[in-house]
Amino acid sequence: MIWIAVVLVVLTLGAALAVLLLNNLLAATAAASVVSLGVALMCVMLRAPDVAMTEAVVGAGLSGLILALTLRRLGLVGLGIGQRGEKS
Amino acid sequence: MRSLASLLFVGGLGFLLLVIGGTLPLGQPPMLVGQDIQQAAADQVGTANFVTAVVLAFRGLDTLGELAILFAAATAGGLVLGNTGSRARPAAGFILRSGCDLLFPLLLVVGLYIVMHGHLTPGGGFQGGVILAAAFFLPLLARPQESLDHRWMSLIEGLSGAAFIGLGILALYQGQAFLTPLFDRGVVGELVSGGSLPLLYLAVGLKVGAELASLLSRLAHDDEVTS
Numbered sequence: 538m539i540w541i542a543v544v545l546v547v548l549t550l551g552a553a554l555a556v557l558l559l560n561n562l563l564a565a566t567a568a569a570s571v572v573s574l575g576v577a578l579m580c581v582m583l584r585a586p587d588v589a590m591t592e593a594v595v596g597a598g599l600s601g602l603i604l605a606l607t608l609r610r611l612g613l614v615g616l617g618i619g620q621r622g623e624k625s
Numbered sequence: 626m627r628s629l630a631s632l633l634f635v636g637g638l639g640f641l642l643l644v645i646g647g648t649l650p651l652g653q654p655p656m657l658v659g660q661d662i663q664q665a666a667a668d669q670v671g672t673a674n675f676v677t678a679v680v681l682a683f684r685g686l687d688t689l690g691e692l693a694i695l696f697a698a699a700t701a702g703g704l705v706l707g708n709t710g711s712r713a714r715p716a717a718g719f720i721l722r723s724g725c726d727l728l729f730p731l732l733l734v735v736g737l738y739i740v741m742h743g744h745l746t747p748g749g750g751f752q753g754g755v756i757l758a759a760a761f762f763l764p765l766l767a768r769p770q771e772s773l774d775h776r777w778m779s780l781i782e783g784l785s786g787a788a789f790i791g792l793g794i795l796a797l798y799q800g801q802a803f804l805t806p807l808f809d810r811g812v813v814g815e816l817v818s819g820g821s822l823p824l825l826y827l828a829v830g831l832k833v834g835a836e837l838a839s840l841l842s843r844l845a846h847d848d849e850v851t852s
Binding site: 587589594599609 | 751
């Protein structure tokens with residue numbers, strides 16, 4: 538059980554680091570979803586299924602979707618930090 | 626470099642909190658209200674899921690506040706994003722369309738199950754509502770030329786919100802406090818039990834689902850240049 542927790546913590550922290558360090562905005566959004574997924578699994582291990590379900594649905598699903606759609610709307614999909622879309 | 630510095634700061638803050646938290650006894654809550662709720666919820670409210678008892682019965686007003694905040698956020702989002710006409714977008718590929726056809730009924734069933742069984746199993750109106758919104762958003766990804774009927778969405782949203790408040794006012798009419806659970810509690814653990822709580826959760830689920838589906842479709846239907 539403790540090893541599952543260790544793997545989850547490492548995965549979550551690694552994904553959180555990736556959000557900061559990744560240059561691609563879409564990849565950073567995906568990594569933020571992975572962070573939420575790890576937190577949700579940890580909530581399952583702590584026997585808080587309600588919180589886990591909310592975290593998985595809202596954190597991993599909805600917020601990632603909204604961030605990705607916002608990137609698409611701004612024309613920033615596939616671009617990195619500091620780059621500008623072709624539209625003004 | 627700045628992000629690394631802020632990461633270092635957050636790490637130090639987390640270490641500080643961990644040191645403080647290490648001195649606190651874990652698993653022994655200083656508040657005893659949780660135990661009281663666990664003992665009283667099944668008898669007083671009649672739900673197998675205690676979280677639902679807290680969210681809808683003991684703290685129904687907070688849920689109404691959450692709904693109001695979500696409503697304000699969705700309204701503001703709709704105002705800012707506007708109701709742009711759906712621009713002709715190339716149709717999605719075969720895999721996305723087939724996957725959408727496969728997932729749509731599954732998500733619909735899962736979302737409705739989570740909403741309907743909110744008083745028995747983990748989950749409830751908010752979680753199930755978000756899943757329903759995702760289910761109705763998927764066809765928009767697969768077939769971009771179609772669009773949700775926003776009039777129906779706002780109709781469902783307004784009616785379910787009004788039903789939530791109406792159930793609360795009905796309790797006032799019967800001489801009890803606002804949003805007191807009504808009706809017969811039934812047998813704990815059955816689908817039709819818990820009085821008016823399943824109805825409240827159904828209203829919450831429909832409202833959240835309609836709001837978020839509307840917001841997502843507004844976000845997806847843009848008239849901007851896309852890659």
